[in-house]
Amino acid sequence: MTSALDTGTEREPDYRFTLANERTFLAWIRTALGLVAGGIAVGQLYAAGAAPIVHKAIGAVCAVLACLIAVGAFGHWRRVQRAMRRNAPLPRPPLITVTVAGVCVAALLSVALLAL
Template sequence: MTDESPAGAVDARFTLAAERTLLAWLRTALGLLAAGVAVLHVVGQFSSPALQTTLGVVLVLLGGLTAALGAWRWQRVTRALADGGPMPGPAAIWAVVGVFIVLAVAFAVSG
């Protein structure tokens, strides 16, 4: 068995790794959507209904954004693997991490 691929073909291991990474982004997005729905409809009242609505909506929007960023990164990685171009940078990841930090602080001060 050889590790060589036909000329121009991307090794299936790299393609499948990129797909697994996309699935991780989608799992994270689903968790954020579920958390947003829980904050809006399941969790008891916050001290401030406006804060509860804001946090719930931000979680739902962040879930949608995370799914979109994951799909965008997957497309860029797939294209980079096929064309030999540069891999996408970490800017999208840092943006999501920044929003997580803001949400964590908002939940901490709301309790």
């Protein structure tokens, strides 16, 4: 007996798994939207006398990170959907590493801003 993975055929996965995959995708999109909002806020709303270049750098990091997360979320959603249809192991999400690294950069820039 051959599995769907061996034959390369695809099957419709249980709708609950498809919906869970969609919810995960939407959670990543909410994170990206939050980063866009935070990036705009910190990039545009700074106190008088503060270093505007650091504010703009933090805003840019947030915006770039949001773009990476949004694009990565779509790719991950598609790879998971394909794996479920082929009864293959689920791929690991690269977004976790990207998100942690980006948030750490934004946090370090924020520390630099507070130190000025």
